[in-house]
Amino acid sequence: xxxxxxxxxxxxxxxxxxxxxxxxxxxxxxxxxxxxxxxxxxxxxxxxxxxxxxxxxxxxxxxxxxxxxxxxxxxxxxxxxxxxxxxxxxxxxxxxxxxxxxxxxxxxxxxxxxxxxxxxxxxxxxxxxxxxxxxxxxxxxxxxxxxxxxxxxxxxxxxxxxxxxxxxxxxxxxxxxxxxxxxxxxxxxxxxxxxxxxxxxxxxxxxxxxxxxxxxxxxxxxxxxxxxxxxxxxxxxxxxxxxxxxxxxxxxxxxxxxxxxxxxxxxxxxxxxxxxxxxxxxxxxxxxxxxxxxxxxxxxxxxxxxxxxxxxxxxxxxxxxxxxxxxxxxxxxxxxxxxxxxxxxxxxxxxxxxxxxxxxxxxxxxxxxxxxxxxxxxxxxxxxxxxxxxxxxxxxxxxxxxxxxxxxxxxxxxxxxxxxxxxxxxxxxxxxxxxxxxxxxxxxxxxxxxxxxxxxxxxxxxxxxxxxxxxxxxxxxxxxxxxxxxxxxxxxxxxxxxxxxxxxxxxxxxxxxxxxxxxxxxxxxxxxxxxxxxxxxxxxxxxxxxxxxxxxxxxxxxxxxxxxxxxxxxxxxxxxxxxxxxxxxxxxxxxxxxxxxxxxxxxxxxxxxxxxxxxxxxxxxxxxxxxxxxxxxxxxxxxxxxxxxxxxxxxxxxxxxxxxxxxxxxxxxxxxxxxxxxxxxxxxxxxxxxxxxxxxxxxxxxxxxxxxxxxxxxxxxxxxxxxxxxxxxxxxxxxx
RNA sequence: GCGCCCGUAGCUCAGCAGGAUAGAGCAGCGGUUUCCUAAACCGCAGGCCGCCCGUUCGAGUCGGGCCGGGCGCACCA
Numbered sequence: 001x002x003x004x005x006x007x008x009x010x011x012x013x014x015x016x017x018x019x020x021x022x023x024x025x026x027x028x029x030x031x032x033x034x035x036x037x038x039x040x041x042x043x044x045x046x047x048x049x050x051x052x053x054x055x056x057x058x059x060x061x062x063x064x065x066x067x068x069x070x071x072x073x074x075x076x077x078x079x080x081x082x083x084x085x086x087x088x089x090x091x092x093x094x095x096x097x098x099x100x101x102x103x104x105x106x107x108x109x110x111x112x113x114x115x116x117x118x119x120x121x122x123x124x125x126x127x128x129x130x131x132x133x134x135x136x137x138x139x140x141x142x143x144x145x146x147x148x149x150x151x152x153x154x155x156x157x158x159x160x161x162x163x164x165x166x167x168x169x170x171x172x173x174x175x176x177x178x179x180x181x182x183x184x185x186x187x188x189x190x191x192x193x194x195x196x197x198x199x200x201x202x203x204x205x206x207x208x209x210x211x212x213x214x215x216x217x218x219x220x221x222x223x224x225x226x227x228x229x230x231x232x233x234x235x236x237x238x239x240x241x242x243x244x245x246x247x248x249x250x251x252x253x254x255x256x257x258x259x260x261x262x263x264x265x266x267x268x269x270x271x272x273x274x275x276x277x278x279x280x281x282x283x284x285x286x287x288x289x290x291x292x293x294x295x296x297x298x299x300x301x302x303x304x305x306x307x308x309x310x311x312x313x314x315x316x317x318x319x320x321x322x323x324x325x326x327x328x329x330x331x332x333x334x335x336x337x338x339x340x341x342x343x344x345x346x347x348x349x350x351x352x353x354x355x356x357x358x359x360x361x362x363x364x365x366x367x368x369x370x371x372x373x374x375x376x377x378x379x380x381x382x383x384x385x386x387x388x389x390x391x392x393x394x395x396x397x398x399x400x401x402x403x404x405x406x407x408x409x410x411x412x413x414x415x416x417x418x419x420x421x422x423x424x425x426x427x428x429x430x431x432x433x434x435x436x437x438x439x440x441x442x443x444x445x446x447x448x449x450x451x452x453x454x455x456x457x458x459x460x461x462x463x464x465x466x467x468x469x470x471x472x473x474x475x476x477x478x479x480x481x482x483x484x485x486x487x488x489x490x491x492x493x494x495x496x497x498x499x500x501x502x503x504x505x506x507x508x509x510x511x512x513x514x515x516x517x518x519x520x521x522x523x524x525x526x527x528x529x530x531x532x533x534x535x536x537x538x539x540x541x542x543x544x545x546x547x548x549x550x551x552x553x554x555x556x557x558x559x560x561x562x563x564x565x566x567x568x569x570x571x572x573x574x575x576x577x578x579x580x581x582x583x584x585x586x587x588x589x590x591x592x593x594x595x596x597x598x599x600x601x602x603x604x605x606x607x608x609x610x611x612x613x614x615x616x617x618x619x620x621x622x623x624x625x626x627x628x629x630x631x632x633x634x635x636x637x638x639x640x641x642x643x644x645x646x647x648x649x650x651x652x653x654x655x656x657x658x659x660x661x662x663x664x665x666x667x668x669x670x671x672x673x674x675x676x677x678x679x680x681x682x683x684x685x686x687x688x689x690x691x692x693x694x695x696x697x698x699x700x701x702x703x704x705x706x707x708x709x710x711x712x713x714x715x716x717x718x719x720x721x722x723x724x725x726x727x728x729x730x731x732x733x734x735x736x
Numbered sequence: 737g738c739g740c741c742c743g744u745a746g747c748u749c750a751g752c753a754g755g756a757u758a759g760a761g762c763a764g765c766g767g768u769u770u771c772c773u774a775a776a777c778c779g780c781a782g783g784c785c786g787c788c789c790g791u792u793c794g795a796g797u798c799g800g801g802c803c804g805g806g807c808g809c810a811c812c813a
Contacts, residue, residue: 050793291811473809
């Protein structure tokens, strides 16, 4: 709401600067004076002009203030401090417009082009833990904010179903537990928890006898080759764990559009194609001597313009130098250091990164380059798709597939073209045919291939990969590969949304049964050791806490209502907890703190909304019509209402709410969703304070006009919070 | 060695496209419930913004250099 006004005022400032000083101002931003008495918006442009013009900033400010005081929407403008121009807005007009726009709930204009956000991407070999939740909460919230700001977003969850982590669990089943596919299928209960324990045992199994690592390699090869019992077991494990992960995330309101499986990337030969293209482009070099002899390497030095890689040292002026990280996967384990790389070994910087090993196999990074190229619509291959699950609201989650019946790109003619793409590769063979006995319907308008009705995936204008910061280096390699093949623009379109890990507080680690040294400030989560807080356990603990709080307050509440509220509070508490920290901050997870429902927490935010709703409920119970009253407020003398002590307080609340869109926009630009969380808290806090004052009672207002005015304020708050809580994925219970 | 992240109140963190007396939450102390009641509100106390130098009219915010902590720099993912 504030954004259009700011744009208008910025234009007025520019034109004033032009006419008064003949100066051209670039981007200018508004600030907020520290106190309401000083003004509603502050302008620091005079300082910039003063430098350029070598004049006194206060004099410049005076000229600008004169111009701006005539701008529409501005009541007055005054010079303050060393040369600020402080603007006082026309409160009545602003309030009217704000309320109208909140009631209309009009979104921002659509921003053309598809955006892909990849998040979660947990190895499908064990239960999700707190670190994975941070990834998912971050990604999911970023998606919500992007959509709010008009982007069309596709959410992808990458499933590494052929990787070493799945192989380890398979080793555990086959060689430790002596269980084959049939036995594993019969395992009941929480399969992800079962594998969690098993995975930890496999670590010990290898440690006891290093030669057992051979089993790992053997298993991995069998999985990649496919068509054997081991591969079928791996597929079963991965598929079952993925279901558990999806269920876990569903508890938190986190959903996806597509599961992108690594096995499909392999079987549909994405890498082979990317390899060809990379060789053609001269991006890869076959090393003939040295330690990388026989490998295809990607040069990290001269690949392309280094600014496109977001090289950290680069001080690019255009975008805020925030995006200095490439991308990777949701790493959950400490890297197995200590084996074969003794400390103190010479560590010279590698300018080259091996993409294809001397034995001809491709590295993870190579596969990732292919996947990233596909996301950007720069690979002339596509997946086949089929429906994976339908969420309760009807939303369909698709999965990639390479199975027959879902013809890949190249087999059928493609109606939708890829930007600049050429289809030189031979069509892949496909058997076409039937699905579940039913003949395949012709492709829908949205899709060319695969199961009918699949939307277009890939072909993104921008890609955000939510991956932990530890993988910044491999992600830079991916970016370099993309740059080498698709140019700097494609690299720039690839964003690594890097976030720091979650570690455990000593108290929490001890509670989990781990010995913690007195000098340790934090304990690292370790999937290999089975050390960590499992996501479902955490949600369960939050639920239990919420239930007991509800019982203490309102023992009469019926069971379903109680459960609904407990769930909302648990989810709200957890999501807010995960979102309130900046993403580059290591979160030291402490169970007691996470279970807190007071202070700067999700429940505090929820409670603000519930209290506002209570006002309306009470009004209705006493025969008032809040909706109607709020609508009538537009006809009030808002100018008078917004004066005086109450007027000031109401005004500051309105002004704060009005900043929401600006905050969301900043969150997108800075790739920092904690801004939205902090803002939602601030708005709730302002409302709590206002609400607390009995003199501002809506129900017991001194006049009908006052009541209408306050009703409008509460109505605006509810509508704004509806937006903000949705952005954060925080549900609001009917009652607290 | 090179690179990245972090270092702000006792604790956990905001603030960082430079701007007006540095803000929250928790913990502590003291208040506020016949009220749209408290998962809340008000007040008190608590800060060489790691250190030094620089740029600037102005630095917690930018640059350089240190110090401390974490992470990365595989033919692992």
